Amino acid sequence: MQRRTPIVLGIDAGTTSVKTVAFRLDGTIAGVARSSVRIERDSRGGAEAELDRIWDAAAATITAVLEEVRADDDPEILAIGLTGQGDGAWFVDREGRPVRPAALWLDGRATERLATWRADGRAEAVHRATGSPLFAGALPLLAEELFEAEPGTRERFAHQLNCKDWLRYRLTGEIATDPSEASRTYLDTATGDYSAELVEALGHEHIRAGLPEVRDPQSLAGRVTAAAAAQLGLPEGTPVAVGLVDTAAAGVGLGAIGDGQGYAILGTTGFVGVNQPSRAHVRSDAGIVLSTGRGTQVLESMAPMTGTPNLDWVRGTLGLTLDHWSEVERQAAAVPAGSGGVLYLPYGSPSGERAPFLDSAASASWHGMSVTTTPAELLRSGYEGIAFSLRESLDVLGVAGALLVCGGGSESDLLCAILADVTGREIVRQDAPEVGARGVASLALVASGHAVDLASAVEVLAPDTSVFAPDAERSAVYAEAYGDFLAIRDAMRPHWPALRRLRAASTRLAG
Numbered sequence: 001m002q003r004r005t006p007i008v009l010g011i012d013a014g015t016t017s018v019k020t021v022a023f024r025l026d027g028t029i030a031g032v033a034r035s036s037v038r039i040e041r042d043s044r045g046g047a048e049a050e051l052d053r054i055w056d057a058a059a060a061t062i063t064a065v066l067e068e069v070r071a072d073d074d075p076e077i078l079a080i081g082l083t084g085q086g087d088g089a090w091f092v093d094r095e096g097r098p099v100r101p102a103a104l105w106l107d108g109r110a111t112e113r114l115a116t117w118r119a120d121g122r123a124e125a126v127h128r129a130t131g132s133p134l135f136a137g138a139l140p141l142l143a144e145e146l147f148e149a150e151p152g153t154r155e156r157f158a159h160q161l162n163c164k165d166w167l168r169y170r171l172t173g174e175i176a177t178d179p180s181e182a183s184r185t186y187l188d189t190a191t192g193d194y195s196a197e198l199v200e201a202l203g204h205e206h207i208r209a210g211l212p213e214v215r216d217p218q219s220l221a222g223r224v225t226a227a228a229a230a231q232l233g234l235p236e237g238t239p240v241a242v243g244l245v246d247t248a249a250a251g252v253g254l255g256a257i258g259d260g261q262g263y264a265i266l267g268t269t270g271f272v273g274v275n276q277p278s279r280a281h282v283r284s285d286a287g288i289v290l291s292t293g294r295g296t297q298v299l300e301s302m303a304p305m306t307g308t309p310n311l312d313w314v315r316g317t318l319g320l321t322l323d324h325w326s327e328v329e330r331q332a333a334a335v336p337a338g339s340g341g342v343l344y345l346p347y348g349s350p351s352g353e354r355a356p357f358l359d360s361a362a363s364a365s366w367h368g369m370s371v372t373t374t375p376a377e378l379l380r381s382g383y384e385g386i387a388f389s390l391r392e393s394l395d396v397l398g399v400a401g402a403l404l405v406c407g408g409g410s411e412s413d414l415l416c417a418i419l420a421d422v423t424g425r426e427i428v429r430q431d432a433p434e435v436g437a438r439g440v441a442s443l444a445l446v447a448s449g450h451a452v453d454l455a456s457a458v459e460v461l462a463p464d465t466s467v468f469a470p471d472a473e474r475s476a477v478y479a480e481a482y483g484d485f486l487a488i489r490d491a492m493r494p495h496w497p498a499l500r501r502l503r504a505a506s507t508r509l510a511g
Helices: 051-072 111-120 122-130 139-149 151-156 163-172 196-202 226-232 246-254 309-317 325-333 375-397 413-423 435-447 454-461 472-510
Strands: 005-013 017-024 029-036 047-049 075-084 220-223 239-241 262-266 270-276 288-291 298-302 343-345 365-367 403-406 427-430 465-468
Touching (some): 005 051, 005 163, 029 051, 047 051, 051 075, 051 163, 075 163, 075 246, 075 435, 111 122, 111 139, 122 196, 139 151, 163 226, 163 239, 239 435, 246 262, 246 270, 246 298, 246 403, 246 435, 270 375, 298 375, 309 375, 325 375, 325 413, 343 375, 375 472, 413 427, 413 465, 435 454
Parallel strands (some): 005 075, 262 403, 403 427
Antiparallel strands (some): 005 017, 017 029, 220 239, 262 270, 288 298, 427 465
16 A cells, blocks of 8 residues: 655745645655735725635645645645734634735835824834834734724724734634734733733724734644635645744744744845844844744844845846846856945835834945946945845844855855855855745644654754855955945935935936
C-alpha cells in the first residue's frame, strides 16, 4: 500500500492577492495557487475590499492547490495555518455576515481625524498602550470614522475580524485573533491584554465588546467545518491554527523566533524587525511593536519606504528598462565599493519617509557626481543607498548578529552582498519563496500536534539558505561612506519642503 504524503497548508492573504501553499514535511513546496483581490478606491481616500470576495479568492486557491497536489501525490492534509494583511476595519454582524466592505490598512479617509487625535492626546494614549504610533488605517480611527459616517454600520457591528481571522472564521466558524493583530488595535503590548484604560480614554466600549478573544498563535483555533470541507474538498475536521499577521509570520518562516534575532524583508518597502524580550526592551518610539505570543516577547520593527522601487527608477532613468536585471546588476557589480564617490539618498517614495524618521517631504537625490561619473556608478549607488537606509534602521533597533532576509529584493545577489558589507554582518537569505505561508504552516504543525514546539516545526520546514559574508576592505570603505550618507541626508532635510513646493509648482506649469 502506497504511503500517503503528509502536507500542511499555509494561506497568505495579502492586500492584492491570496496564496495557498502546500508544504511537504521536508520543507519543499508541493503546490502553490494564487488569486487576485480587487481594491476599490474613492476620492475621500477610501480603500476597501469585499470580505466575501476575499473568501472566494482564498477558497479558489485552496481548491486549486489541492487539485495540484493530488495530481502528483496522495496527500494527507495535516493542518492549516493562516496569515494576512493587518490593520483596517473588518466588521461582521451577529450572524457572522459582513456588515460592509473591509476598510484596509492603506485607507486614508481618517487622516483629518488622526490630526485631531494627535492634537488632543488620543493618539498618544494609543501609543502608550500599544507601543506603536497611530496611523490613518488603524482600527480605532477607522471605526470611529465609519460609525460617524454610517450609523447603520455601527448598529449592525458585532465583531471585528482581521483578514486572516475572517478566513479562519469561514473555515471553522470560530471567532478569534492573535496577539500580533490585537497589538494594532487596543492591546497593551506590555501585559498582553486589551487595555481598559485605552478603551475608556477613547470612549470605545462599544468596539471593545466586539473585539475577538486573543489566543496563542500556535494553538488550535478550530477545525474545518462540514460546510467548508464540502466547498473546498478538504477533510472535515482538519485542524486550523490561530496564526499571525504577515510581518510576524515572515519572521517565523525565516526561523527568527528567539529573543534578539532580527530579520529584514526587502520589497517594495523595507521592513526590519527584531524580537525583544519584552516591551520594556523596546528601543525606539518610532517603531511598530507587536506581541508575538511567545511569552513577553515583542517584535519591534520599522518599515522604511526606501525599497526596490528606487532601483526600478534608477534603471529607467538611465535608459536600461529593456536590459535584463542580470545585465543591469553585472554593470553595477563591476564598480568598486563607494560608486566612484557618488552617494544616493533613496527617499524616492512620493509619500516621503516613515522610518526610522518621519518626514513626508523626504526626497531622493544623488551627491558627489561629476562629468566623469558613469551610469554604472549611478546604478551601484542606488543599491548602496538602500543598504545604508536599512543599516540605519538596524542600528536604531539594536539588531545584532546575522541578519535573515527575504522578499523580492533579496533575490539580488548584489544587494545581499552590499548589505553584508555595509552592515558588517552575515546576510542569510532563504532560498525559497512564500516565507509568510511557511511561517504559519510551522504554527499549524504545532497546533495539530505534529511538532512538539515551534523550534522543531521551523526546523522541519526550513529550506536551503545562502550566506553572504562581509568583506573587510569593502566594509571599511562603507563605514566612512555611511557617515557621509547620514551627514548629507541631515543637511538636506531642511531643504526638502522647499523642493517639494518647487515640484508642485513645476507640475502646475506642466499641466
